[in-house]
Amino acid sequence: MKLAWTIMGFALLVALLAAGLRLNPREVPSPLIGKPAPPFELPLLAAPGKTFSQKEMAGKVWIMNVWASWCPPCLVEHPVITQLAKSGIAPVVGLNYKDTREDALPWLARNGNPFQLTVFDASGRIGIDYGVYGVPETYVIDRQGLIRYKHIGPVTAEVAEKKIAPLVRELNGGK
Amino acid sequence: MLVCFSLHAEEAALEKRARALEQELRCLVCQNQTLAESNAPLAIDLRNQVREQLAAGKSDEEVKSWLVARYGDFVLYRPPFKASTLLLWGGPFVFLLLGAFLLLRVTRKKRPAAELSDADRARAARLLE
Numbered sequence: 001m002k003l004a005w006t007i008m009g010f011a012l013l014v015a016l017l018a019a020g021l022r023l024n025p026r027e028v029p030s031p032l033i034g035k036p037a038p039p040f041e042l043p044l045l046a047a048p049g050k051t052f053s054q055k056e057m058a059g060k061v062w063i064m065n066v067w068a069s070w071c072p073p074c075l076v077e078h079p080v081i082t083q084l085a086k087s088g089i090a091p092v093v094g095l096n097y098k099d100t101r102e103d104a105l106p107w108l109a110r111n112g113n114p115f116q117l118t119v120f121d122a123s124g125r126i127g128i129d130y131g132v133y134g135v136p137e138t139y140v141i142d143r144q145g146l147i148r149y150k151h152i153g154p155v156t157a158e159v160a161e162k163k164i165a166p167l168v169r170e171l172n173g174g175k
Numbered sequence: 176m177l178v179c180f181s182l183h184a185e186e187a188a189l190e191k192r193a194r195a196l197e198q199e200l201r202c203l204v205c206q207n208q209t210l211a212e213s214n215a216p217l218a219i220d221l222r223n224q225v226r227e228q229l230a231a232g233k234s235d236e237e238v239k240s241w242l243v244a245r246y247g248d249f250v251l252y253r254p255p256f257k258a259s260t261l262l263l264w265g266g267p268f269v270f271l272l273l274g275a276f277l278l279l280r281v282t283r284k285k286r287p288a289a290e291l292s293d294a295d296r297a298r299a300a301r302l303l304e
Binding site: 030031032098123124125128129130131132134 | 203243244245246
C-alpha cells in the first residue's frame, strides 16, 4: 500500500515535469488576440513618399507578416508566405522591421515579393505596439480590424495549412 | 546655477526610477535577463521607451501596464496574482502543506511504539530502586 502511494506520487511528479518540458517558453501568449490591431501610418518600403495605415484594410480579412532582411528565419518561411499569398486566400501585407531600404529592397528582389505592399518600420516602434519580439511574426486580422491570430517565428507549411488558412476561411464566412 | 542643479537632480531621480523599473521587467528576447541586463536590440528599444515615458511624467504602474498590454504578464518578473497564475503562486504552498501532512503521518505512526505499559513501568521502577 505504502509502495503504491510512493509510486503514484512519483508518477505524478514525473507527469508534471514532462508537461513542463513540452511547453515552449518562447511562445509568449499574446495579450493582443481579440484586440484591435494597433493603429499605424507608415511609409511604404518601395515608395518613401507614400504611407499606408491599417485602416485601409477595414472590411477585409488580411495577413500581416513582420520580416527583416537581417533575419535568417524570415528567409526560411518566405516560400510558405509566398505560397499563402499566391493562394489568394487573403492579402498579405509586409512590415519591414528595423531594417534599411538598402538591404530590404534587394532582399525582396532576390527572394520574390509576395506582399501586396510592405510598410517600413525602421525604428521598430510599431513593432513594439504589435508586441513583436522575435521576427518573423505573422498576424491574422479580421474585417473589424481585430487581431485573431499571432504566430511567432517562421510559419511552417503545417501552420499555414492547419491554422492560418482555415481561420481566414472561417473569418471570411466559410468561403 | 540653481536651475542647473535641480535639473541634474531631477535627471538622476528619473534615471534611478528607470533603472529600478528595468530590473522588474523581462527581456523578451533573452528571457532569463531583465531589461536592465540585456543588450538585445529590442531591450535597448524598450529601455528607451521606459525612459521616454517616465520623462513624460508617467507613473511606474502606467509604464508597466503599457508593456503588459503589448507583451502580456510575461514581461513582469513578478507576475500578478490572478486565476491564470494561481498554480504558480499557490503551488509551493500546496507542496508545503503536502509535505507537512506526510511528515505528521509518518511521525504519528511511530508514537504508540514508544508508549510504556504499566508492567513496563513497574519493571523499570524495580530496576531503578
